[in-house]
Structure formats: structure tokens, C-alpha cells
Amino acid sequence: MKQRTYMKKLLLCMAVISMITGVFLTGCGEKSQTDSVSDGTFTVGFDAEFPPYGYKDDSGEYVGFDLDLAQEVCNRNGWTLVKQPIDWNSKDMELSSGTIDCIWNGFTMNGREADYTWSSAYVDNSQVVIVKSDSGIKELKDLAGKVVIVQADSSALSALEGEDAEEENLQLASTFKMLQQVSDYNSAFMNLESGSADAICMDIGVANYELEARGNKFAMLSDHISSEEYGIGFKKGNTQLRDQVQESLNEMLADGTFDQVAAKWGLEDSVCLGQAGKDAVMKAETSDGVKESSFGTRFTEIMKSLSTGMLATLGIFFLTLIFSLPLGLLITFIRMSKVTVLRWIAKIYISIMRGTPLMLQLLVVFFGPYYLFGISLSYSYRFYAVIIGFALNYAAYFAEIYRAGIEGVPVGQYEAAEVLGYSKTQTFCKIVFPQMVKRVMPPVTNEVITLVKDTSLAFALAYTEMFTLAKQVAASQASIMPLFVAGVFYYIFNFLVAWIMELIEKKLQYYR
Amino acid sequence: MKLLEMNHVKKDFKDLSVLKDISLEVNEGEVVAILGPSGSGKSTLLRCATLLETMDEGSLAYCGTPATVNTDGGKTEYVGKNELKELKNNFGLVFQNFNLFPHYSVLKNVTDAPIHVQKRDKDEVIAEARELLKKVGLEEKEDSYPCQLSGGQQQRVAIARALAMNPKMLFFDEPTSALDPEITAGILKVLRDLADEKMTMIIVTHEIAFARKVADRVIFMDGGVIVEEGKPEDVIDNPSNERTKAFLQKLS
Numbered sequence: 001m002k003q004r005t006y007m008k009k010l011l012l013c014m015a016v017i018s019m020i021t022g023v024f025l026t027g028c029g030e031k032s033q034t035d036s037v038s039d040g041t042f043t044v045g046f047d048a049e050f051p052p053y054g055y056k057d058d059s060g061e062y063v064g065f066d067l068d069l070a071q072e073v074c075n076r077n078g079w080t081l082v083k084q085p086i087d088w089n090s091k092d093m094e095l096s097s098g099t100i101d102c103i104w105n106g107f108t109m110n111g112r113e114a115d116y117t118w119s120s121a122y123v124d125n126s127q128v129v130i131v132k133s134d135s136g137i138k139e140l141k142d143l144a145g146k147v148v149i150v151q152a153d154s155s156a157l158s159a160l161e162g163e164d165a166e167e168e169n170l171q172l173a174s175t176f177k178m179l180q181q182v183s184d185y186n187s188a189f190m191n192l193e194s195g196s197a198d199a200i201c202m203d204i205g206v207a208n209y210e211l212e213a214r215g216n217k218f219a220m221l222s223d224h225i226s227s228e229e230y231g232i233g234f235k236k237g238n239t240q241l242r243d244q245v246q247e248s249l250n251e252m253l254a255d256g257t258f259d260q261v262a263a264k265w266g267l268e269d270s271v272c273l274g275q276a277g278k279d280a281v282m283k284a285e286t287s288d289g290v291k292e293s294s295f296g297t298r299f300t301e302i303m304k305s306l307s308t309g310m311l312a313t314l315g316i317f318f319l320t321l322i323f324s325l326p327l328g329l330l331i332t333f334i335r336m337s338k339v340t341v342l343r344w345i346a347k348i349y350i351s352i353m354r355g356t357p358l359m360l361q362l363l364v365v366f367f368g369p370y371y372l373f374g375i376s377l378s379y380s381y382r383f384y385a386v387i388i389g390f391a392l393n394y395a396a397y398f399a400e401i402y403r404a405g406i407e408g409v410p411v412g413q414y415e416a417a418e419v420l421g422y423s424k425t426q427t428f429c430k431i432v433f434p435q436m437v438k439r440v441m442p443p444v445t446n447e448v449i450t451l452v453k454d455t456s457l458a459f460a461l462a463y464t465e466m467f468t469l470a471k472q473v474a475a476s477q478a479s480i481m482p483l484f485v486a487g488v489f490y491y492i493f494n495f496l497v498a499w500i501m502e503l504i505e506k507k508l509q510y511y512r
Numbered sequence: 513m514k515l516l517e518m519n520h521v522k523k524d525f526k527d528l529s530v531l532k533d534i535s536l537e538v539n540e541g542e543v544v545a546i547l548g549p550s551g552s553g554k555s556t557l558l559r560c561a562t563l564l565e566t567m568d569e570g571s572l573a574y575c576g577t578p579a580t581v582n583t584d585g586g587k588t589e590y591v592g593k594n595e596l597k598e599l600k601n602n603f604g605l606v607f608q609n610f611n612l613f614p615h616y617s618v619l620k621n622v623t624d625a626p627i628h629v630q631k632r633d634k635d636e637v638i639a640e641a642r643e644l645l646k647k648v649g650l651e652e653k654e655d656s657y658p659c660q661l662s663g664g665q666q667q668r669v670a671i672a673r674a675l676a677m678n679p680k681m682l683f684f685d686e687p688t689s690a691l692d693p694e695i696t697a698g699i700l701k702v703l704r705d706l707a708d709e710k711m712t713m714i715i716v717t718h719e720i721a722f723a724r725k726v727a728d729r730v731i732f733m734d735g736g737v738i739v740e741e742g743k744p745e746d747v748i749d750n751p752s753n754e755r756t757k758a759f760l761q762k763l764s
Contacts, residue, residue, distance in 0.1 A: 412611035415564055419605045420625035420677065421597055430624070434615045511614045512659040 041080045044070045045100030048085035049184040052209045052265045053106035053230075065265040066104045069122075072257060073248040088153055088183070089471035093480055095235050102245070103233040106203060108155035110228040111164040113281050117242050119249065120279035121229035122258075124272040127156045128207050129221040130200045132192060137199060140223045144175035146198035147379050149188045152181040152468075153475040156201035159226040169225055178379065181472065182462040185210065191462070193217070194370035196377040201225060205270055229272065231281065239285070246282070249273065302473065302482050309469030310489060316386055316455045316465060317493075321448065323391035328398025335403055346399070353396030359460045362389035366461045386458045394451060401443045405436035438508045445501040452494050466490075513540045514576065515602070515681045515712050516561060521570035523556055530556045531567075532736040538681065541710040545723035545744070548733035549759055554716045557733070558685050561714070562605045563596060574602040575680060601630070604674030608686040610666045612658040612673070618645065619654040622673045630677065637676070644672040648702055664695035671702055681712035688719060700726075720763055724748050732756045 046054035046066060054064035062083045074081040086094050086103075094100045095116075106125070109118055129148075131137040137146070150156040159165055160173040173179055180197055182188045185206065191197040202210075207220055234242045252258040253274045262271045272278050335346035353361070366385035369375040409432050417427040456467035464472075470486035516538040523531040530553045538544055546554045559565035561572070563579070567588045572579045579599050581589040590596060612621050622641040626632050645651050648668035658666050667687060674682055684703070688696040700722050706713060707726050717723055723730055723744060730747040732740040732755075740753045751757045 410611075412607060412609055413613065416607065416611035416613070418564065419562055419600065420673070421600045421629040422625065423629075426628065430628070431613055438615070511657045 040078070041082050042070070042074050042077070043082040043084050043100045044102060044104045045084050045086040045091060045094050046103070046105035047088045047184075049186060050106055050206060051213075052205060052267070054083075054085075054104075065261065065267055066106065068261045068264065069249070069252075069258070070104050072252055072261065073245055076248045076251065077244060087471075088151070089475045092475065095233070098235075101234070101241060106205065106230050107233045108158070108203075108228045109231040109233075109281055110155065110226075111158045111162050112233070113284075115236065116233035117236055117238050117285060118234070118281045119232035119242055119246050120273065120282045121231050122249065122273040122278075123205070123230035123267065123270050124227065125155075125230055125270060126204045126227040127159045127201055127225040128204045129223070129225065130192070130202065130207055130211070130218050131198065131221065133217055133219045135198060137221070139221060140172055140225070141175075143172070143199055145177050147178045147180055147196070148173075148176045149180045149182055149191055149197045149200045149462075151185060151188065151202065152183055152472055155203060155228050156225070157181065159228070160201060166226065172225070180462060181464070183459065187462065189214065189218075190367055194367055194377045196366075196379055196382060205267060208266070229278065242282075298479075298481060299485070302477075302485050305473050306466065306469055306482060306485060306489070309464060309466040309486075312458075312464060312469075313452075313455045313466035313489075313493075316390060316458055316463075317452060319387045320390040320394055320451060320455075323387065324394035324398055327391060327395035328402055331395055331399035332402040332406065335399060336406070350396045350399060353393050354400075358389070358393050358454060359457050361393055362386065362457060362460045365389040365392070382461055382463055386461055386463045389461075390451070390454070390458075394447065397447050398444065401440050401447065402436060404443075405440035406432060408439050409435045438511075441501065441505045441508065445498065445505075448497055448501065449494050452497060453490060514538070515540050515574065516714070517571070517573045517576075518557075518561060519571045521557070521560060521572075522568050523553075523560060523565065524568055530736050531560070534570075534733075534736070534738060536561075536731070536738075538712060538714055540680075540712055542729060543707050543711075543713045543727050544715070544729050544731060545727035546714065546716045546731045546733060547718070547720070547723060547747075547759070548739075552733040553736040554733045555685060558605075558683055558714070558716050562603060562683050563600065564605075566590070574599050601677065602680050603683060604677055604679035604681075605683045605685065606667070606670050606674050606687050608689050610658075610663075610670045610690075612666055612669055614658050616657075617654065618650065618656050618658070618661070618669050621658070621669055622676045625673070626676050626678075641672070641676050644675050645669075647705070648672050649698075662695065663691045664698050667691065667699050668702060671699075681714065682706070684713065684715040684717070686716050686718065688717070718763070720748060720760065732759070734759070 044067065046062075046064075048054065048056055048062060050064075052064055053066045054062060057063045062085065067081075067083055070083075071081050073079075084094075084100050086100065091103050095103060103116075106123070108125070109121060129140065129143070137143060148160075150160065157179075160169050160179060165173075180191070182191060185200075185202065188197075188200045188202075189210065192200055204224070211218055211220060232242075232245060234245075249258065252261075258271070258273060259268065262268045331346055331349065334342050335350065337343050337346070362385065365388050366377075366382065369381075370377055413431055413435070414427060417431050422430065455465055458465045459468040459471075462468075466489060467486055470482040473482040474480060514537050516536065518534065518536045521531050521534045521536075522529070534553075534557060536544075536557070546557070548554045556565060560567050567580075569586070569588055570580070571582065571588070577599060579591055579596060581591060583589055591599075613624075616624060619638070619641060622644060623634075623637045626637040626641075627634050642651065642654065645654055648671055650665060650668055650672070653661060653665065653669075658669070661669065667690075671682075671687075687703070688699050691699065696719070700719065703713065703715070703722075704726055715723070715727070727744050730742065730744045731738055732747055732751070732753070734755045740747050740751060740756045747756065748760065751760060
């Protein structure tokens with residue numbers, strides 16, 4: 001009989017999932033067509049941490065070479081410029097859904113020729129390697145056995161291990177101990193500075209800017225990894241808007257405005273707009289559709305590429321629980337201690353853990369040892385930091401749940417135990433603890449389910465768990481399918497968690 | 513032999529003086545009923561006698577062994593933790609709200625403390641516990657959980673639990689106040705049987721009729737002092753004190 005109810009539930013769950021899938025996929029079919037700038041606003045998508053092309057300056061304004069160009073193009077067409085900072089991993093979704101009109105942000109064309117409708121190339125850029133000045137790394141072959149950082153889905157990444165990477169670069173990358181992806185350059189430099197990475201590969205323009213801003217702690221290797229070109233990426237097929245923008249750019253080149261803006265940002269040596277052959281990609285655009293593979297094969301491919309992320313997520317989940325559940329109990333004891341000082345320490349701890357974002361706590365745990373105590377970080381510390389950060393945070397929540405559970409045990413239970421001669425330890429272990437466990441099951445279930453979803457915050461430390469990986473795969477496949485698969489994974493995971501917790505609660509139902 | 517000796521007990525809660533110089537002695541085999549209106553201090557006296565509450569002043573001894581250090585009328589100091597634990601073997605307490613352990617079966621409620629606190633032989637304790645459950649009429653309920661029992665049944669388990677520790681005397685804190693009148697009779701029957709077996713008992717109660725039948729001595733408390741004390745027929749049927757008279761009149 002019991003088996004039957006579980007089957008029913010499972011079937012119900014499946015039905016819900018397939019319904020969501022249906023809605024989701026139909027939704028994707030109806031893409032809105034916003035080929036031209038209809039309402040007079042021109043929305044530029046850019047990564048807000050990519051100086052000097054587009055970034056937030058000291059006064060909090062979004063500025064940069066690309067944004068200045070975009071502004072000038074808007075002026076010439078009578079459009080209003082909207083600067084829309086985007087998550088680099090989500091750029092394709094932003095573009096296809098029409099929430100941005102173009103990606104204009106030091107956007108590398110190489111390897112992406114067929115994925116977008118391109119303007120002509122306007123910057124010739126190369127990939128270079130940044131190391132700590134005192135690292136002893138002088139040339140590319142010194143990078144053997146080192147941890148190298150690149151930005152997720154950056155041109156440095158595709159130059160080193162993308163489909164179109166040159167043989168030479170693939171070999172170079174294979175000598176690395178690890179090619180680590182981070183979400184932005186600031187955390188890349190924090191990783192490098194704290195010793196958890198040895199080198200960063202990045203665009204030369206960005207590298208020059210960063211080196212100037214960060215002083216002589218860092219140095220650039222004289223060997224370059226590859227050269228590449230930047231263009232403005234429009235939604236595939238949106239040639240109408242591309243032509244309008246390109247026309248304005250050509251005008252700007254002709255009247256010298258383009259070179260003025262380039263000089264303002266120190267890019268006069270890199271710009272290449274109007275040079276011979278730089279519009280080859282733009283002109284070569286064909287109207288081939290994107291090759292479609294069957295839903296089934298894509299699904300299995302995605303599952304395959306996401307499987308390491310699933311394991312990482314499960315790892316974070318179980319290790320966090322193993323450490324935080326008992327740690328929470330310890331904090332409860334300190335919180336309920338008779339010693340006022342201890343009680344206050346626990347109170348402050350809980351208050352901080354609950355009052356600040358978990359993501360910030362993870363950053364503090366990871367980078368704290370270096371920035372506070374100057375301890376150089378080893379690569380493997382990344383994973384430990386994730387577990388320590390999660391365990392410390394969840395322990396605070398569990399501590400308060402336990403406390404409520406303990407305080408809910410009637411005082412008569414303690415008195416009965418006292419009169420019967422139970423020791424303090426016996427009273428807690430035999431009488432209070434079992435009753436507390438029963439009382440805290442519903443709120444603990446809540447926390448555990450939140451933890452499943454919170455594991456995705458590990459991306460703050462560039463630890464590649466399920467969701468980070470899904471975003472990376474989604475970006476490289478220019479598809480939202482991986483994100484959807486990730487959603488299904490979290491849902492099924494949580495469904496199982498809730499089911500197991502319910503079983504435990506039922507087991508404890510033999511008394512009230 | 514005197515099983516309980518309390519002398520010049522005083523207890524204040526903040527500014528409220530709850531016990532004002534109370535002395536109480538109980539002899540082996542004696543059944544003492546403590547009567548009195550709410551707030552008269554009878555429950556506090558019981559809690560001091562069972563070490564759930566500390567006295568401010570006064571002395572306390574079980575079976576001739578002192579639980580307090582003689583401080584000549586100053587603030588009460590208790591003997592060490594281990595000695596107190598030893599002294600707790602002398603008495604048991606039955607609560608108004610039973611306070612059974614909800615996560616233990618009836619049998620485990622009765623046997624757990626003798627096995628794990630007194631470290632007695634498990635099989636022997638279980639055999640004894642079954643006898644006790646039979647005695648309180650619950651021999652068929654040993655595998656039930658407290659939530660599956662009626663209030664009266666729970667209170668009988670609580671009595672069996674207290675008796676399983678082989679105490680020399682039993683304290684009862686209003687054992688029937690949380691029960692329906694028709695169930696009360698069953699509990700009082702158990703207490704009668706215990707009295708017949710010469711169990712020493714100190715019972716805080718509102719059951720005047722029961723006190724008259726079972727108690728060897730009745731104590732009437734009011735305002736933190738013992739107002740009247742004596743044989744039940746004297747205190748209950750011919751009270752000499754005005755406050756006792758008023759209290760008994762209200763009840764009848």
C-alpha cells in the first residue's frame with residue numbers, strides 16, 4: 001500500500017516536470033522579433049568588469065571605449081543609449097530574447113564567426129599571460145604544472161582549449177596543472193595575488209589597463225598566446241540593425257571621431273577599423289541555420305557534460321551537512337551556556353552569519369587567510385573554503401533551530417529526569433535530544449532544501465558545481481537547455497530530499 | 513526512624529516570601545497529607561523536599577543523613593553533588609502532570625532509570641517493572657507509548673516509575689488534579705494499596721475525603737506557614753483555626 005502511494009507521487013512528479021518542459025519549450029519557440037531599434041532606445045549588453053572596453057568607474061558610471069563608441073553611434077542616429085551590464089554566461093539568452101540589441105564589449109569574433117551577425121572588426125587584440133612579478137615565470141613553457149586562470153567563456157579560454165584553438169596552444173594548455181575559470185577579472189587577480197593561481201590569460205587591452213591600475217606587483221610575459229579581433233555582435237540574422245550601426249561607424253572613422261575615442265582610451269595601437277580584410281567576417285555571413293540535433297542526443301550530451309558538476313554539488317551538499325549539523329549543536333550549547341561571555345560570542349556569531357550574504361562569507365573564508373594573515377593559498381584550498389564557508393553558515397541556522405527545539409521540551413521532562421537521578425549528560429542524550437530531533441525536523445527540512453539550491457553559490461569561489469557548469473555549457477552551446485537540465489536536476493534532488501525527510505518524520509511519529 | 517527532617521525552611525521568590533520558617537518531620541510508614549489553598553506554599557515545600565528547588569534557609573535530611581551543611585541559621589548550603597545524587601535514591605516524586613518520557617514505551621519509562629542510573633541488573637529490573645505494572649493494573653500496556661494512554665493510566669505508569677527506583681518514601685504533587693473525577697478514584701486506590709503496604713508517603717492534595725481516609729497526619733498550610741497539624745479527624749472534622757475552617761467550608 002505504501003509502495004503504491006510513493007509510485008503515485010513519483011508519477012505526479014514526472015507529470016509536473018513534463019508539463020513544465022512543455023511550457024518552457026513552446027515559450028522558446030515564440031521569439032520576439034526586434035530587428036530594428038523601434039522605440040528609439042539602443043540597448044548595449046556588456047560585461048561591467050571589462051576595462052577599458054566597458055566597466056564601472058570610480059564615480060559609479062559605466063564607461064569605456066566601447067560605450068563611448070556606442071554613445072556616438074546613438075547620437076548620430078537619434079537613439080537613446082541604454083547600457084545594460086550582463087552576466088557574460090547569459091549573453092546569448094539576453095541577445096536572443098531581445099533584452100539587448102547587441103553585445104559590444106571587446107567581443108572576440110574568432111571562433112564565433114557563425115554564431116552572430118557581426119560588424120566589421122574594429123580592434124585587433126591578442127591574448128597575453130599575466131603573472132606575479134616575483135613568480136619566476138618568464139616564458140610560456142614555464143607555465144608547465146601551474147594553475148592558470150581565464151575568464152569563463154573568454155577568448156583566452158577558447159584560444160587555449162576551444163574547438164578552433166591552434167595545436168600549439170592546445171599543447172601549451174595541456175602542460176598546465178589546471179585551467180581554472182573565474183567569472184570576472186577582479187576575482188582572477190585576487191586568486192593570483194593570494195597564490196591560489198599562478199597566471200592569468202587575458203586580452204592584451206585589458207591586461208595593459210589592469211597592469212597600469214594595479215602597479216608593478218604583476219608582469220606580462222612577452223610571448224603572446226594568440227591574436228584575435230573584436231567586433232560588435234548582433235542577433236544572428238539582424239543585418240538591418242548591424243548595417244545601421246556599421247554605417248555610423250564608417251562615418252566616425254571617416255571624420256576622425258573614431259580615432260579620437262580610441263586615443264582617449266589608449267587603444268590607438270589596437271584599433272583596426274577600416275583596415276583591409278577586417279570586414280571579411282561581416283561580408284561572408286551566410287544564412288545557414290544553426291545545425292539541429294535531436295532532443296535526445298542533446299539531452300544526453302548535456303547530461304554528460306554536467307555530470308562532474310552534479311557530483312561537485314552532491315559533494316558540497318553532503319559534506320556541508322556532515323559538518324554543519326553537529327557544529328550547529330555545539331553552537332547551541334555555547335549559545336545556551338551559563339557563562340555570559342560564551343553566550344554573547346555565540347550570539348554575535350549567529351548574528352553575523354545570518355546577517356551577511358553567504359557569498360560574502362565564502363569570499364572571506366577563501367581570501368581571508370591571504371589578505372588578513374598573508375598565508376599563501378594552495379589550489380586545493382578552494383574546495384575546503386567552499387565546505388568551511390557553507391558549514392559555518394548553515395551551523396548558525398541549525399544552532400537556532402536546535403535551540404528552539406530544546407527550549408520546546410517541557411521543563412517537567414528535566415524535573416522528572418532530575419528526580420530519577422539522571423546526570424546532565426544522560427538527561428540531554430536520552431531525554432532532551434530525541435525529543436528535540438522530532439521537533440526540529442520541519443525547519444531542518446527547510447534548511448536542507450535551501451542548501452541544495454545554495455550550493456550554486458560556490459561559483460563565487462570559481463568552484464565548478466552544477467549551476468556554474470550549466471551556465472558555462474549554456475554559453476558555449478549558445479542554448480538554454482543546460483540551464484533547464486540543471487533546473488530539473490535541482491528539482492529532483494530536492495524532491496528526494498523532501499521525500500526522505502518526510503520518511504524520517506513519519507518514523508518519529510510513534511509518539512507525540 | 514525519621515525518613516524526612518526539614519527544619520526552619522525559608523524560601524523567597526524575589527520579594528515574595530513563600531515559605532516562612534517551616535519544619536516538617538516524617539516517620540517511616542507514615543502517610544502525611546498536605547492541604548491548603550493555592551499559593552499557600554505547599555508545592556514549594558514539596559519541591560524543596562525533593563531538591564527541585566533550593567531553600568534559602570533551613571536544614572534538610574533524609575533517613576538521618578543531612579543534605580545540607582549546618583550553618584547555624586545562615587543561608588542554606590547543600591552537600592556535594594555526588595552526595596546529593598546518593599540521597600536522591602531515598603525518595604521518588606509523582607508529578608501533577610505525570611511527566612512521562614513521551615519517546616519511551618511504558619516499560620522503558622519504568623526501567624530506564626533503574627538500569628542506567630542505579631546500574632541494576634537489566635533482567636531483574638524488567639521482571640520487577642512488570643510486577644509493578646501489574647500492581648497498578650497496566651500489565652498489558654508495557655509496549656504502549658504515553659500518548660496512547662489515558663491520563664489516569666499515565667499517572668499509574670508514573671507511580672510505577674517512581675516505585676521502580678525502590679525509594680524509601682514517595683512524594684505526590686497533587687497527583688489527581690489533572691484528572692477527571694471518575695479516574696481519580698483509580699489513582700486513590702493505588703495510593704491506598706501503597707499505604708496498606710506501609711509505604712511512606714507525603715501527598716499534596718485537594719482530596720479532603722481521601723486525606724481523611726488514608727493519612728495518618730494532615731498538615732494545613734496557608735501563607736507560607738503550617739497553620740494546623742494533627743490527626744485527620746482533628747484537623748478536618750474539628751479544625752481549631754479560623755483559616756482552616758474557612759478553607760474546608762469553601763471546599764464542602
